[in-house]
Amino acid sequence: MLAAGAVIVDDGGRILMxxxxxxxxxxxxxxxxxxxxxxxxxxxxxxxxxxxxxxLEAVIGRELWCAIIDYSDAETFEIHDFAATVIGGELRAGDDAEDARWMTADELERAPLVGRLRAHLRAAGIPPSDQVAPKGPI
Structure with a gap:
């Protein structure tokens, strides 16, 4: 299965999820x-x-990564994720999304993410490491 997605970070550093x-x-x-x-x-x-x-309406930019994910014996996904920028629209969950929201770096750290998405985001520098609060006592 060929798939594509968009990684969108707003001016405040929040990520669209x-x-x-x-x-x-x-x-x-x-x-x-x-x-x-x-x-x-x-x-x-x-x-x-x-x-x-x-x-939301988005302009798609450069490809950030391609991931090959095996979900079962019969399904392999080739996922291409791109950097993107919002240019209009109003945020609402639609289609097959149960919810849609902007997440801060801290919220993203605590959220249960799909597959290896967290590793791909980190490798791309999203969110920047200086935006994530340290875990536990210092």
Missing amino acids: VKRGHAPEKGRWSVPGGHVEAGETLAEAAAREVREETG
Whole structure:
């Protein structure tokens, strides 16, 4: 399965996240994204998924990473995630998203994320390490 998503960080450093409403990984948080439809480019699919899942319009930028994920013996996902910028719309959960919201770095640290998303975000410097509060007593 070919899929595309968007990593969107606002001016305040918050990351746009959606709570998955369906399998795989129902109830976990992810960046907006989903299947690439016939005839779509990866960037077009990422923009469409942002619109469908969050109600926001986005401009898609450079590709941040590609991840290959095996969800079962029969399903392997090739996921391309892109940097993106919101240019309009009103935030609301839609399509197959159970919830959609902007998360601070601290909220993101505590949220149950899909698969290896946390590692991919960290590798891309999202959120910047100076935005995450240290855990526990210092």
